[in-house]
Amino acid sequence: MKDMKRVVSLLPSATEILARIGGVEMLVGRSHECDFPIDPRGGLSEIPAITGQKTGYDPGSGTDAAAVDAAVRAAMESSSALYTLDEELLVELAPDVILTQDLCDVCSIDLGSVRAAARRIGEKAGREPEVIALASETIEGVWDDHLLVGKAVGLAEQASRAVFEMRSRWIAAESFVNPYTEGPVVGFLEWTDPLFVAGHWTVQMIERAGGRHPLNECVPRENMGAAAGMQAGQRVAGKSIRVPAEAFAATRPDYLIVCPCGLTLEQAVAETKKLAAETEWWGELPAVRAGRVAVVDGNQMFNRPGPRLVDAFEWLVGWLNGREELVSESFPYAALKRPS
Numbered sequence: 001m002k003d004m005k006r007v008v009s010l011l012p013s014a015t016e017i018l019a020r021i022g023g024v025e026m027l028v029g030r031s032h033e034c035d036f037p038i039d040p041r042g043g044l045s046e047i048p049a050i051t052g053q054k055t056g057y058d059p060g061s062g063t064d065a066a067a068v069d070a071a072v073r074a075a076m077e078s079s080s081a082l083y084t085l086d087e088e089l090l091v092e093l094a095p096d097v098i099l100t101q102d103l104c105d106v107c108s109i110d111l112g113s114v115r116a117a118a119r120r121i122g123e124k125a126g127r128e129p130e131v132i133a134l135a136s137e138t139i140e141g142v143w144d145d146h147l148l149v150g151k152a153v154g155l156a157e158q159a160s161r162a163v164f165e166m167r168s169r170w171i172a173a174e175s176f177v178n179p180y181t182e183g184p185v186v187g188f189l190e191w192t193d194p195l196f197v198a199g200h201w202t203v204q205m206i207e208r209a210g211g212r213h214p215l216n217e218c219v220p221r222e223n224m225g226a227a228a229g230m231q232a233g234q235r236v237a238g239k240s241i242r243v244p245a246e247a248f249a250a251t252r253p254d255y256l257i258v259c260p261c262g263l264t265l266e267q268a269v270a271e272t273k274k275l276a277a278e279t280e281w282w283g284e285l286p287a288v289r290a291g292r293v294a295v296v297d298g299n300q301m302f303n304r305p306g307p308r309l310v311d312a313f314e315w316l317v318g319w320l321n322g323r324e325e326l327v328s329e330s331f332p333y334a335a336l337k338r339p340s
Contacts, residue, residue, distance in 0.1 A: 005096040005153045009034060010051055010085075010109050013306035014099035014134055014149065015044070020307040021150050021159040029093045031109070033262075036300065036308075048093070051109050052084040065193040065260065065271050083109045087117045094121060095129045097152050102133040134305070137200045139208075140233040142305045143167065166310045173317045173326055177210040184320065186211035187253030187287060190240045190261050190303065192271045195248050198259075201309065202302050203237035209316040214251050215243050249281040255320060256287035258295045265297035265332050272336065283339055291338030294319060300332050 008029035009015040015034040018024060024037070032049040090098075098118060102111045111133050122128025132152050134145045143163045150159020186206045188198035197215050198206065206213045218235040220226060240261075258272045272295050276282045287293055296302060301312040311331065318326030 003154065006094065007097045007099065007153055008050065008090060008093060008095040008129075009099040010114060011099060011101045011134065012036070013304040014101070014132075014145075016304065016306035016308060017146050017149050018099065018153065021146060021153075021155050021162050023149075023153050023155050023158075026153055028095060029090065048089060050086050050090050050093075052086075054082055054084065064274070065191060069191065069194060085109050085113050085117065087113075087120065090117050091121050091124055094125050098129050098131045099149065099152075100131065100133050102135045136305050137239075138233065138236055139170075139201050139204050139309065142201060142309060145305070146307070162307070166307060169310050170313055173314045174208055176317055176321050176323050176326065177208065178321075179210075181210075183210040183212055184254035185251055186213055186320070187248065187251060187256040187285070188213060189248075189256075189258045190298070192258065192260060192275045194242050195245055196240050196242050197248065198302075199238055199240035200236075201305055202240075204232075204235065205302070205309070205313050205316055207235065208232060209313065209320050211255065211320055213237075215247065216241055245279065245281065249285065253285060253287045254290070254292065256285060256293045258293070259298040259302050261298050261303045263297075264299050265295065265334060268295045268298060269334055269336075276336075288336075289338060291336075293336040295334045295336060297332035 005026050006028045007018060007023065007026040009018060009027060010031045012031065012033045012035065015027065015030060016036055018027065019037050027044075027047055029050045030044055030047050031051045032053060034044055034049075036044075098114060100109065100111060100114045115131055118129050118131050130152055132148060134148070136142050136145050143166070146159045146163050147156070150156045188202060188206060190196045190198055190202075198213060199216055203213050203216055203218050207218050216237055218237045221234045221236060224231060224234040258268060258275075260268050260271055263271065272293075276288075282288060301308060301315075311328065314326045315328065315331045315333070318324060
């Protein structure tokens, strides 16, 4: 690739965006969580990891969902870092562009540390890398992120084409949704102990797939009226929020999705079964009684604001609307059986 940029991505979704627009070969450094896609050179594991994680999910050592939440809260209250950054390696790699985020303090390395490292690179090399901080809270914002990354790395045309292709798939899936009926209540858990319900783009996805998410619903931006039809992008939701178990149970979800942020499918299933076994209200939920409970790999789907949100949306539309042709056999989820 002519005049190829040297790119470091400190965010898994940014790595996926870079790959989607045809720039994975530009990657010279990554975060420890960047695990998709497999690139032509033998996999992302061949690219040096610049970050590390201090607190992680490891039931074998006692760090289950509750322990992880407690550790994260303690670290944030004491202003301690949740991740490590190998600044020396970052300076050595001398990237032209650094992709990071400025949306969630729990998701990846903080922006201040990245900017400080970029200044060090500038002092050493005489040229400070461009820091692109992604902070999208909406689906439309995710599309814009593709264009932003594309412009930064010299792949603007490829990014524009990728967004067109993804939006075409999105619109095709949305055509299966009946907008004139009140859809089912969808419970969407992004963490299980304590309970956190979905926020930001995930709530938009639920609504556009025909569902309702009452504990953190989409509302129109100011002066947007109902924000219906072509203005649906002006209906937005806040960040994921912690809710009391009794409040969640009171919504009586017709469909239930458990998608813990950052957990693999196997880990998510284990936490879901633990939640079911330790609570009285679980078995009374309409979704559970009807066998409409899906556990999704949050490490791949929904929680990463990147190109695979289209895969997640197609699955969601298919699952909520009985359109099996939209449910890919490779989609990483497990359907829990109804209790006997």
